[in-house]
Amino acid sequence: MxxxxxxxxxxxxxxxxxxxxxxxxxxxxxxxxxxxxxxxxxxxxxxxxxxxxxxxxxxxxxxxxxxxxxxxxxxxxxxxxxxxxxxxxxxxxxxxxxxxxxxxxxxxxxxxxxxxxxxxxxxPQWRIGADPDLLVVDLDPGPPAGLRECSAVAVLMRDRLAVDGVAAYPKTSGKKGMQLCCPVSGTQDAELVTAYARKVAEELAAMVPGSITAKMAKAVRPGKIFIDWSQNAAAKTTVTPYSLRAQEHPTVSTPLTWDEVEAVGTGAAEPHHYRPYEVLDRIDEHGDLLNELLVQGPELPTS
Structure with a gap:
């Protein structure tokens, strides 16, 4: 050998x-x-x-x-x-x-x-043989916007989803943006979940058109946060929580607390891209901040 x-x-x-x-x-x-x-x-x-x-x-x-x-x-x-x-x-x-x-x-x-x-x-947002049990929105910043602007939009998205009884849990992408992950019922198909995510994204874009877009076209993204609702399509995947990312230095798609997100969004804390050793320390302190994703969530409104 x-x-x-x-x-x-x-x-x-x-x-x-x-x-x-x-x-x-x-x-x-x-x-x-x-x-x-x-x-x-x-x-x-x-x-x-x-x-x-x-x-x-x-x-x-x-x-x-x-x-x-x-x-x-x-x-x-x-x-x-x-x-x-x-x-x-x-x-x-x-x-x-x-x-x-x-x-x-x-x-x-x-x-x-x-x-x-x-x-x-x-x-993907579904387990094998089942409908989606997660709704995921990807918050993708168009430069010069970055993680600070993503954090501010994440709070808006959290509050809007809460109106429909949908709980959102934040994580960094490990690259430039972040994602919100929401447990849903697993009884509605990907088309319905995608349509709901798109509706909410478009609502927020209409509310804050100078900072948010729900449109795919890259030409409209500079300086804005693109709320990518398409992550819920049956063929799409999202980086898994705790996965490494292939950056110059190893980073991790890291679960966050809402206090951390709010602090970055308001400028009270600096944006941070977490390294593997930091994530392991955070797990020792917090456990799995995304543990609620493993519990069945609500059905989404259909109108």
Whole structure:
């Protein structure tokens, strides 16, 4: 066996880790071993948000400065113990096209993906075989707007959703924006959830047209927050809470408290992009701030 390869047993599953000293984030000197360590330590709060969902991975085999690729289908050499779900190709008009998606229900599968340099994990708003149990709005800032402006809009969105009895939970995207995640009933289809998210986004854009847009066109976005309601389409995925992001330095899609969001939005605190070690400290302090996403939410109004 190569000295760069290490057989391990995790929860009764045998797998082989490789090239643990390989640097995947050159600017930070952050190695594949550290990626695996982070995902192992964050697994108790991450796995419930992955469970039962078809996972899209973004792999960076030569680090964040190298070529990367999206991967939906199972990779070659997938261990026989990895759970797969054969589902239609997202967005395909050919009903017979299918993909063998990986489902990450346990720590061995998570570590196996981390060893493949699957730095980013993205999931849909539905669990396999069910309607959406999440409504997600992506708050995407058009420069010079940034995380501060996103935070202010997040508070407006939270308050508007609350009128309909919908609770919203914030997280950073790990890149330039943030997302609000809302548990919903799981009894209404993606088209209805998308229509509702669009209606609310357009209401807010009409209220504050100088700061918010609900239009996709990039030409109208500079200086505004685009409320991306389309994240709820059946074929869309959103970065999973606690996933790493492939930035120059490793960042994490980090759950926030509303006090933190309000402080940034009002200028009382500085915007912050959280690193893996900070997120692990936050989990020790707060637990999973998105735990309520795992509880069934309300039905959305249909008019």
């Amino acid at each position: 190569s000295p760069d390869r290490f057989p391990v047993s995790i929860e009764g599953r045998d797998l082989e880790l490789s090239n643990l000293d390989k640097i995947l984030f050159p600017a930070a000197g952050f190695t594949k071993g550290e990626v695996i360590d982070y995902y192992t330590r964050v697994a108790p709060v991450l796995l419930p948000h992955l469970a039962g969902r078809a996972v899209t991975r973004i792999r960076y085999p030569n680090g964040v400065d190298g070529v990367h690729f999206f991967e939906k289908n199972k990779p070659g050499g997938t261990p026989e113990w990895v759970r797969l779900a054969t589902l239609p190709v997202p967005g395909s008009t050919k009903s017979r096209e299918t993909i063998d998606f990986v489902v990450v229900d346990d720590l061995p599968t998570l570590v196996w993906l981390a060893n493949l340099a699957a730095l980013e994990l993205h999931t």
